[in-house]
Amino acid sequence: MKKSVAVLGLGKYGRSIAENLYNMGADVLAVDEDENVINEISSKCTSAVCANLSNEDEVAALGLKNMDIVVTAMGRSLAASIMSVSVAKEQGVPIVVCKASSDRMASILKKVGADKIIDPEGEGGLRSASILMSTSFKEFFALDENMYMIEMNPKKEWIGKNLRELELRKVMNLNVVAIKEKGKNWTHVDPSVPFSASSILLIVVERKDIKKCQ
Incomplete structure (x- = not known):
C-alpha cells in the first residue's frame, strides 16, 4: 500500500525529500x-498546492487528515x-x-506535537525519504554518490x-556485511544461521537497488 506524504515548504531540502x-x-x-x-515541482510529485503555511485556514484546507506522514520543511519559519x-x-x-534550524526551535516543535526532528545538515533528502518510506530502515548512510550503507x-x-x-x-544485489542481535555487538554474518525478527543487518547497496530493501 502506498504511503501518502505531505511535504510543507519547498526549499532545497523540502524539494529533495518530496522528489525522492x-x-x-x-x-x-x-x-x-x-x-x-x-x-x-508539479511534474515531480502527485499534487502541488500553493498555500500560506502561516494561515490556519489554508493549512486546514490541505486535507492533511488523509496523510500517513506530514513533513514540515520550513526550517527558518x-x-x-x-x-x-x-x-x-x-x-x-x-x-x-519537522525540520528545525536550532535547538530552541526543535524543543518548541516537540512541545506542540512533532514526532521527529530533522537536522538538515546531517540528514539529506534521500536519507530522510528512505527512512520514512521503510518500516525496516533504522539508519541510512551515503558512502559516495552511488553506494549506500543501510542499517x-x-x-x-x-x-x-x-x-x-x-x-x-545474487538475487537482489545486496551485500550483507554485518549482523547484530538486540543488546549484542556487530559480528560477521554466518551464512548458515537464519535471520530473526530482532536481527539488525548492515547492508551495502547501490543507489538503484535501495527500493529492494524497503
Whole structure:
C-alpha cells in the first residue's frame, strides 16, 4: 500500500525529500507559498498546492487528515512550522516530521506535537525519504554518490531464512556485511544461521537497488 506524504515548504531540502519520496512510490502532496516553486515541482510529485503555511485556514484546507506522514520543511519559519504541526496533529496525522534550524526551535516543535526532528545538515533528502518510506530502515548512510550503507531489520520474507537460502547478493544485489542481535555487538554474518525478527543487518547497496530493501 502506498504511503501518502505531505511535504510543507519547498526549499532545497523540502524539494529533495518530496522528489525522492515520489520516486520511491509515495503519493506526495507538495506545498509552498511560491507559485513558481509549485510550477517547477508539479511534474515531480502527485499534487502541488500553493498555500500560506502561516494561515490556519489554508493549512486546514490541505486535507492533511488523509496523510500517513506530514513533513514540515520550513526550517527558518517557526510560526509556519508551529501552525502546520498543530493542524496536522489536530487532524489526526500519525507521524509529523519537522525540520528545525536550532535547538530552541526543535524543543518548541516537540512541545506542540512533532514526532521527529530533522537536522538538515546531517540528514539529506534521500536519507530522510528512505527512512520514512521503510518500516525496516533504522539508519541510512551515503558512502559516495552511488553506494549506500543501510542499517535495517530483515524484511518479513527474510525472517527464518539464512543468507545461503536467500542469496541476497545474487538475487537482489545486496551485500550483507554485518549482523547484530538486540543488546549484542556487530559480528560477521554466518551464512548458515537464519535471520530473526530482532536481527539488525548492515547492508551495502547501490543507489538503484535501495527500493529492494524497503
